[in-house]
Amino acid sequence: MKSPRIYNRIHPTGNMFLYSFSFYLFSTIAVLSALMVISAKNSVHSVLFLILSFVNSSALFVLLGAEFLAMILVVVYVGAVAVLFLFVVMMLDINFIKLREGFLQYLPFGVLLGAVLLLELSMIFFSNRLSKVTLVEFSTKPIFSDFENTKDLGNVLYTEYFYLFQLSGLILLVAMIGSIVLTLRDRSGVKKQIIYDQVNVDTVNYIEKKKVKLREGTNV
Amino acid sequence: MDNSLSLINDLIIPGLIIVAQILAIIIPVLLSVAFLVYAERKVLALIQLRKGPNIVGPFGLFQSFADALKLLAKENIIPNRSNKIIFLIAPMITMVLSLIGWAVIPFAPGWVISDINVGIMYLFAVSSLGVYGIIMAGWASNSQYPFLGALRSAAQMVSYEVSIGFVIITVLLCVGSLNLTKVVEAQSTVWFAIPLLPMFIIFFICALAETNRLPFDLPEDEASLVAGFSTEYSSASFVLFFLAEYASMILMSAMTVILFLGGWLPPFDIAPFNYIPSVFWFMLKITFILFLFLWVRGTFPRYRYDQLMRLGWKVFLPLSLFWVVVTAGFLVMFDLLPT
Numbered sequence: 202m203k204s205p206r207i208y209n210r211i212h213p214t215g216n217m218f219l220y221s222f223s224f225y226l227f228s229t230i231a232v233l234s235a236l237m238v239i240s241a242k243n244s245v246h247s248v249l250f251l252i253l254s255f256v257n258s259s260a261l262f263v264l265l266g267a268e269f270l271a272m273i274l275v276v277v278y279v280g281a282v283a284v285l286f287l288f289v290v291m292m293l294d295i296n297f298i299k300l301r302e303g304f305l306q307y308l309p310f311g312v313l314l315g316a317v318l319l320l321e322l323s324m325i326f327f328s329n330r331l332s333k334v335t336l337v338e339f340s341t342k343p344i345f346s347d348f349e350n351t352k353d354l355g356n357v358l359y360t361e362y363f364y365l366f367q368l369s370g371l372i373l374l375v376a377m378i379g380s381i382v383l384t385l386r387d388r389s390g391v392k393k394q395i396i397y398d399q400v401n402v403d404t405v406n407y408i409e410k411k412k413v414k415l416r417e418g419t420n421v
Numbered sequence: 422m423d424n425s426l427s428l429i430n431d432l433i434i435p436g437l438i439i440v441a442q443i444l445a446i447i448i449p450v451l452l453s454v455a456f457l458v459y460a461e462r463k464v465l466a467l468i469q470l471r472k473g474p475n476i477v478g479p480f481g482l483f484q485s486f487a488d489a490l491k492l493l494a495k496e497n498i499i500p501n502r503s504n505k506i507i508f509l510i511a512p513m514i515t516m517v518l519s520l521i522g523w524a525v526i527p528f529a530p531g532w533v534i535s536d537i538n539v540g541i542m543y544l545f546a547v548s549s550l551g552v553y554g555i556i557m558a559g560w561a562s563n564s565q566y567p568f569l570g571a572l573r574s575a576a577q578m579v580s581y582e583v584s585i586g587f588v589i590i591t592v593l594l595c596v597g598s599l600n601l602t603k604v605v606e607a608q609s610t611v612w613f614a615i616p617l618l619p620m621f622i623i624f625f626i627c628a629l630a631e632t633n634r635l636p637f638d639l640p641e642d643e644a645s646l647v648a649g650f651s652t653e654y655s656s657a658s659f660v661l662f663f664l665a666e667y668a669s670m671i672l673m674s675a676m677t678v679i680l681f682l683g684g685w686l687p688p689f690d691i692a693p694f695n696y697i698p699s700v701f702w703f704m705l706k707i708t709f710i711l712f713l714f715l716w717v718r719g720t721f722p723r724y725r726y727d728q729l730m731r732l733g734w735k736v737f738l739p740l741s742l743f744w745v746v747v748t749a750g751f752l753v754m755f756d757l758l759p760t
Contacts, residue, residue, distance in 0.1 A: 219432065245560060249507070252553070269599075272542035276586075280549030281579055284556070288575050291560050291568075351539065351599055396731070 224264055231257035248287045255279045269351040442534050446523045454667040455485040461715050468719035489660060497656040500562060507561035512654065512661035515554025519668035522547040526675050527602045529685045529699035540601035541589055544676055548585075548631055551669060552578040555633070555640055555650045558662070562653040570649030573726060574633060574640035580733035581630040587741035588624045591617055591748045592680050597759030605684030607759070612683040620744055621681045623737050625713065628673040630733070632666065635718040639726055674710035675703075682706045 230253065237250040255278050262271035358366050413419045459474065459482060466473025474481035499505055525540040527533040537543060552575055559571020593599065595617070596607040614621045630637040641649030651662050678684060683706075685699035724732070752758045 249557070268537060268539045269542070272539045272546050275546040276542065276549055280546060280552075280582065284552055284575050284579055287556060288572065291556075292572070394727075 220264065224261070227257045227260040227264070230254075231261065244290050245287070248283065248290050251286075252279055252283050255283065267350060269354055439534070443524075446534065447520055450520065450523060450668055450671065451664065453671060454664055455489070456482075457667050457671065457711060458485045458488075458663075460711070461718070464712070464715040465719050468716075492660045492663075493657055495656040497658060498653075500564065500653050503563045503653065504561040507557050508653075509658065511554050511558035511561060512658040512665070514557065515551065515665040516661045516668075518547055518551050518554065519665040519672060522669075522672045523675075525601055526672075526679070527605060527684065528703055530602070532700065533602065536600065536602055539599045541593065541599045541604065541680075544601075544672075545582075545586065545589060548669070548673065548676075549578070549582050551631070554662075554665065558654070559640075559650040562650075564653055566646045566648075567650045567652045570640040570642070570646050570652075573642075574650065577630060577633075577637065577639060577729060577733075580730060581627045581737070584623060584733065584737040584741045585627045585631065587738070587745050588620045588627070589680070591620050591741070591745050594745070594748050594752055595759070601679055601684075605679055605686060608683040609686060609690070612681065612686075612688075614681040614683075617681065617744075617748070620741065621677075623741055624677060624681065625710070626732075627737065628677060629714065629717060630729070632670050632673050632714075634666075634670065634714055636721040636724050637729060638723065639729060642723065644723070670711065670714055671707065674707045674714070677710050678703065678706040682710075 234250040234253040234257065238247045238254065241247045241250060255274060259271040259274040259279075262268070262274060411419050462484070463473040463481075474484035477483045477487045499508060522544055524534045525537055525543050527536070555574045556571045559567040559569075559574070562568070592604065592613055595613060596604050598604070598607075629635075633640050639649075640646075641651060643649070646652070651659060654662060685703040687694035687697065687699075687702050
């Protein structure tokens with residue numbers, strides 16, 4: 202399966218040992234932490250294991266030479282999505298024992314989903330089309346080469362897959378508007394600060410001077 | 422025999438070289454952290470018409486080392502009901518994340534450990550991971566004040582990263598590469614701080630927020646949250662948080678210098694300026710940005726939390742987005758896009 206051409210591109214020095222060692226290290230940690238995500242008792246631990254799994258998959262991308270994808274994975278998933286995830290999980294008061302009760306009930310569904318995913322992946326893997334998928338070809342460039350795979354990715358993304366790219370942007374926009382509409386409520390009696398008005402306060406309209414007579418006071 | 426020789430040539434010698442390179446960067450960084458702490462106390466003292474540390478060593482120069490020794494000699498207290506593993510891992514993660522960014526920083530032409538193609542993305546990723554140390558510390562302490570600090574910090578850092586991302590994109594539009602060495606080389610005609618002045622200011626303010634420095638130090642807001650996320654920490658684990666805060670300040674300054682102040686380049690490429698070594702220019706510029714950090718701390722009051730969020734989402738985000746479009750439009754119109 203592994204062609205010598207790709208192998209040579211990844212390791213100019215041909216150091217197979219270091220490459221295999223790092224691959225097995227990162228993939229083992231990724232798989233084990235993915236298992237821990239679903240088996241950890243504490244849901245905060247689950248999210249932390251999820252993050253560990255993300256970071257290790259990003260390391261695998263680096264080994265493949267897909268440096269841009271590796272960094273994007275860390276920035277988007279670890280740096281933004283997982284932070285919000287952790288945020289929500291920490292804030293919520295989840296009853297873990299109750300969550301566990303439905304485990305057997307949902308098991309067939311989970312197995313079905315896993316089987317479908319496995320089938321799809323193996324269909325791609327055995328279909329001989331893998332080498333012709335331009336994105337894979339473009340993205341497996343060694344990280345220290347003068348050739349930047351960020352540029353390659355851009356060249357493919359904005360030409361061949363332009364409509365799909367725009368479509369995914371639109372889907373994200375729709376999702377964003379949807380979630381805003383769901384959470385936006387028009388509440389009355391909320392005291393809001395209007396910075397523009399506050400900054401434009403002047404002495405003429407907002408301060409009233411009154412002469413107060415001694416021992417008589419005044420109405421405000 | 423042949424096999425073991427190739428093992429030495431392929432693994433051990435390159436490995437030793439890399440370890441030496443790492444030490445050659447980390448030790449100066451940690452030393453400069455010590456003197457940065459001293460400088461901060463001295464600058465704040467001068468702003469407030471005090472003397473500052475002046476007992477330990479000449480002019481009090483060794484004050485930070487004395488403080489570090491004192492802290493390390495103390496007992497490391499782990500709260501009874503805390504989550505012990507995460508409680509201990511959090512400061513380590515923070516410290517590691519504040520140091521690994523230095524791997525891609527070019528100090529002078531060719532003076533860089535790893536000259537990767539996605540240098541800026543790497544720095545951006547490392548700075549966005551910094552929130553984990555804080556949020557883990559806050560949660561694992563199992564106490565109200567640290568938890569509030571952690572939540573504030575999570576929201577704050579995510580908000581300001583968005584603007585930082587757009588600022589980086591404007592710089593990238595002018596450079597045409599994600600490699601930090603190329604970013605510096607692209608500024609040989611003019612430093613990006615001049616054509617992209619608004620972005621430079623936004624980036625500096627976001628760097629303050631990203632490193633949790635005043636006026637945005639809401640995660641450890643001592644007036645309302647005791648000491649925020651680090652309330653329960655003592656001794657060595659507190660030292661790690663403390664070192665990490667200052668090390669990431671220096672890292673963010675280095676990032677600002679590379680993106681906007683021309684990295685190692687002298688201000689003018691003429692006789693008296695280009696006699697001075699490049700590393701010296703780089704360090705001088707970092708020192709200048711660090712002084713700005715301290716100056717801001719001495720001058721501005723702390724932001725209220727809603728003001729902080731308003732500034733991030735309603736002022737910086739639209740402004741930086743607008744400037745991305747303006748820069749891109751300008752570059753396309755005058756056909757200046759780098760290839």
